[in-house]
Amino acid sequence: MNQTALHRMLALKDLKDLKKVSPQNLFDLRVTTNLPLIKELFYSLYKDPKHDLYFKELLELLPSLFQTRSDELKLHDLYLLKKGNWYQSENMVGMQLYVDLFNNNLKGIEEKIPYFKTLGINFLHLMPITTRPKGENDGGYAVNSYTAVDRRFGSKKDLLSLTSKLRAEGIYLMLDFVVNHTSDEYPWAKKALQGSAKYQGYYFMYPDRTIPDAFEASLPEVFPATSPGNFTYRKEIDHWVMTVFNSYQWDLNYKNPKVFLEMLSNLVAMINSGVDVVRFDALAFLWKNIGTNSQNLPEAHMLISLFRMCLQTIAPGVIFLAEAIVAPKEIIKYFGEGNREGNECDVAYNASLMALLWNSIATKKTLLLNKTLQNSLPKPQESTWINYVRCHDDIGLGLDDHYISELGWDPWLHRKFLLDYYCQGLDWSPAVGYQFMYNPSTGDGRITGSCASLLGLEKAIRIQHTAAIEHAIQKILMLHGIILSYGGIPLIYAGDEIGTLNDYSYLDDDHKKYDSRWVNRPSHSWQTVANLKEKETPSSIIFNGLKHMISIRKKNKVFADxxxxxxxxxxxxxxxxxxxxxxxxxxxxxxxxxxxxxxxxxxxxxxxxxxxxxxxxxxxxxxxxxxxxxxxxxxxxxxxxxxxxx
Missing domain, CATH: 2.60.40.1180 (Golgi alpha-mannosidase II)
Structure with missing residues (x-):
């Protein structure tokens, strides 16, 4: 049974009057109801009898972590529990942004709360704000800390001030929990480099290539152009370290139960700043087994559910988003299967819909869109999607080859066409995009570019073609209108609401110029926002069009999922x-x-x-x-x- 629904039912009498409720009593009730699942999940992962010690440690850790949560947030949890599946509401409309690129720092975000409310945004995803290496850091996803705010964004006090204001204004907050890896500057990594056997056991570290080569035989490469292979040699300790993403991002070894316990503590410390939604980053990669591609493994699902069940006892109002950009048959599993249904992640990215929409723009046909969606498995009743046109990352071509073939198209040639269409390989295409991580040996590649530039606005403005500008605007509004009306939470990438074009300034930054994703991570133009009163500019038409659709969405309950x-x-x-x-x-x-x-x-x-x-x-x-x-x-x-x- 869905544990959140069970907790709500068991606490129904107490939740009627939150002023009189005892958070401690309800915590004890949640532990009692979740404990059988927690125990089953723990011992499914950690079967060795010596792990009994760690299970006892977990039982002591849960009440200890609950006490670290403020009284205000304990009551906020119960408020959200009482609201039911608030994340499925027609009122939910989100925006994703980089704090510094949007408005300098956390205080700057707080200043722009009226802007969010004017547009109709009540859900924010702030990209990583914690400390990270000074050079390359994968946009903040190489973490030096899970709680310390990077000084460029402000202080912990600024974060607490912002989250307090957001709660007062009814705006939900999502932050990333980089659960798969740390940076090589994280305290555990530093101790491992100093020779600590304990902390070397927190990662996958080997003295020779025997085990790394066994892994490599079946592991795909995530970033083949910039970070080939899945292991990095560290001469300081004469060891090979698993680094699936980048050489400076070390994969955590969850086969060590101590890693889970430590990361659970990190997770609670992070949400105690006032987080409503946890974006579980790269969760498909959490468990590694030799002889597999180490993605979407059953143990990864068990581990996610274990995190979920433990966190639910501590903070029942906080929900999980699955950041798993995988095939539709795999993504549906992150909502939970069997006795984990509804007990894994509450929300997942609808990456398939996103890729299919871009495919339909290029082909001008909806055949693949309709065929794929008609054959997709239904999601659990208690869960929902994040629907988006694009995000901070690239656009992957996660299309089903079988369906492409059924339409009479060659899958390899079709992907080649899409890359050419969006990445300036066809003179007649209106798109101005760029290839990301193109692999000539397989033909695989991804697409980068802002929404407006990929949909033709940049090229149309450049050649001053009025009809082309109008078509680009219509496409921008059409795609956003679809995500605003499809089942789930619509998430707008900051800048797309004003038709921001590609940003080429990243080419002047030595730490960014080799990563074309920065072309679609522009600084927010507040001058453009100041000029939105000019009714006939592309930016004002797009902004007012989105604002209008958001307003209509919120007035119609059929748009609740x-x-x-x-x-x-x-x-x-x-x-x-x-x-x-x-x-x-x-x-x-x-x-x-x-x-x-x-x-x-x-x-x-x-x-x-x-x-x-x-x-x-x-x-x-x-x-x-x-x-x-x-x-x-x-x-x-x-x-x-x-x-x-x-």
Whole structure:
């Protein structure tokens, strides 16, 4: 059973009046109800009898960590528990940003709370703000500490001030927990380099290549161009260290139960700053076994669930986001399976939808989009997606080769076409993007670029082509309109709401110039924001369009995620159509045209779904009635409709 729902049910009487509730009594209740699962998960991972000592340590650690949580946050946990599945609400709209690139530091973020509220944002993902190496640090994902705020962003006091203000304004906060690795400057790594056997056991470290070579036989390379291989030699100790991502990021060895206990303490210390959502970074890589690709292993799922069940006893209001950019059949598992269903992660990135939307833009067809989504497994009722157009990273082409082949396309050639389309390999393409980690031996590659530049705005402005500018704006609004109306939490990357173009300044930074992802991590232009009153600029059109759609989303309960997204066949390869159904026969039908030409939809489809009344349709985006004069309806280029059921 979903443990969160169980805790809510058991505490129903106590939660009626939070002023009278005893957080300690409810903690004891949560420990009692979670303990059987915690024990089962722990001993599934740590089978050696000598690990009994660590299980006893875990039982002592849970109440100790609960006491480190402030009274205010203990009550906030119960408030969120009482709210139910708040993360599935139609009111949820998020933004992802780098603190320094958005507005200098944490105080700067606090100053911009009115900006978030004006747009309708009530969920923030702040990219890593903890200390990191001064040089290359993977955008902060090479951590020197899980709690110390890097001075460039401010202080711990500034963070606590910000999270307090966010809670007061009803804005949820997500921070990353870099769970798979630390930097080579982390205290454990430093002690390992000094020869400490204890801390060398916290990582995968070997005196020769025997075991590393056995791992390498089946391990893929994450960054083949800049960080080939999965091990780095450290001459200080004459050992090879597992470094799956970069040479300065050391993979943690969770086969050592002490690592789990220490990381659980780090996790609680991090959320005690006022975090509502934990983004579990690179969680697919958590468990390593020789002879496998060491991704998505069953033990990784057990470990995540163990973290979840332990944290739930301490902070039941905090939820987990799975940062696993993997195939649809794998991502669904991070919500939990069997007795772990609903007890692993509450939210996951809908990376498949993201990749499919970009595929549809390039092909101008929705065949692969519809085929893949129609064949995707349903998620558990208590979970939800993060739907996004793009994020801080590259755009991977995580498309199913089987479905590509069924459409009569060659998978290798199709990916080559997508890379050429978005990365300036085709003269006629409007996109201005760049390849990331292209592997010539396999043809695999990823795409970087801002949303606006990939959708044609940069090139259109450069050549001063009015029609092309209009099409680019329409595409930007259409894609964001889809993520705002599809089941889940829409997450906008900061800058995309004002149509920010590629940022090439990273080429002047020696620590960034070899990583093309920085082209889509621009500084926020507050001058552009100041000029949004100019109604006809691309930035103002995009901003006001998004603001309008967000407002409509929040007024319609059908956009809450209750597994109520229904795909429909528009019988036109250029159209995408899905319905959000509600109680009492309520509904909104979302219709999008991915082609640059008008497309036709048979009106009989709309009649059969109940969206036609007296020969008219009601579009809640334009607040207009649309008269149907024949058996066919014309959908304009890149047009998006949200049709309300009469």
């Amino acid at each position: 209750a597994n109520n997204t229904i795909l429909h066949d528009p019988r036109n390869p250029h159209l995408f159509m899905f319905e959000r159904s509600g109680k009492n026969k309520e509904g909104v039908l979302v219709l999008a045209n991915f082609d640059e030409h008008p497309q036709i939809l048979g009106v009989d489809v709309l009649h059969s779904l109940g969206y036609v009344k007296d020969g008219t349709l009601s579009d809640i985006l334009s607040s207009q009635k649309r008269k149907l004069n024949s058996g066919l309806m014309e959908v304009q280029p890149y047009e998006l409709l949200w049709l309300a059921k009469p």
